[in-house]
Amino acid sequence: MEILDVIRNRYSVRTYQERPVEEEKLQRVLEAARLAPSARNMQEARFVVVTEPSLRSALVEAANGQKFVGQAPVVIACCSVNTDYVMRCGQRAHPIDVAIAIDHMTLQAAAEGLGTCWIGSFYPDKVRPLLGIPDTVEVVELLALGYPAGEPPLSKSRLPMKAIAARNHWEQALQDSEKGA
């Protein structure tokens, strides 16, 4: 499958089958994260791969009650061991670097027939003790992973190209859209 088709087909999966994820598929998903680039090749992203049912159940509360977090056969706590580096442009590097690794995982997962969901609604202070994550380590996102139950949405709701991209110069159209402004 072409990458653009995988990107097109990927969606946020919030209902999962009980069926476990095959170890070789999980390893390829993690390999996609391992190969991700990072600022100055810092490689600060770390992953706690949660498959133990009691831990996944406990993560539901840490994820603000989102039940699918306990239904997904795998939940990956996506962390950073370095939160200090600020790029010249003013951005902290680690949220971007961890996001690249997660995006790689979501696409590899989709290519494997697996679903994922980025989870930003959680309490890091509740996740850390459950998984033994040190206070010095930042939990950036959780990622649910497993076989989707139910059907994909019929289409993606996305702005048209002219609302998001301009050539050589900013255009008013980039600010006129309802979304994002």
Next chain:
Amino acid sequence: MEILDVIRNRYSVRTYQERPVEEEKLQRVLEAARLAPSARNMQEARFVVVTEPSLRSALVEAANGQKFVGQAPVVIACCSVNTDYVMRCGQRAHPIDVAIAIDHMTLQAAAEGLGTCWIGSFYPDKVRPLLGIPDTVEVVELLALGYPAGEPPLSKSRLPMKAIAARNHWEQALQDSEKGA
């Protein structure tokens, strides 16, 4: 080509051919960004696609003197029109959302035979006036895009899997590596 192969083959390209990027390839790269997910589907990412030679030359200084920024036939200023939303986990959404869109572009580009380089070393206050980007819009990253000159590196320098991923519980090995700690 499988996604994992594209991920494996992608590298940061800092020397480019003069050859322009075909419009249909550029449009597919941008389409990969347009389809990217974002927190609450905010779709706050915006792109100024710079192909005009004098503007690309001017971007060299804005990018702290990195000459390849002027050599790449395309430089994309990757921006956000919404910088307010903080997720429950404490992360600002927009750097992560823009990173997802950029990662999509780097992979689609690699699948098209094109090279890219994430550029975080630049001065947003010098980029904005060149491209007419309003002060309210954050320039998160620049992305160089074009046909690579020269050869890819022989291998990627990456930590082994056991140094970046653990099962169900944090492990000391995740902090012992030289990189990132």
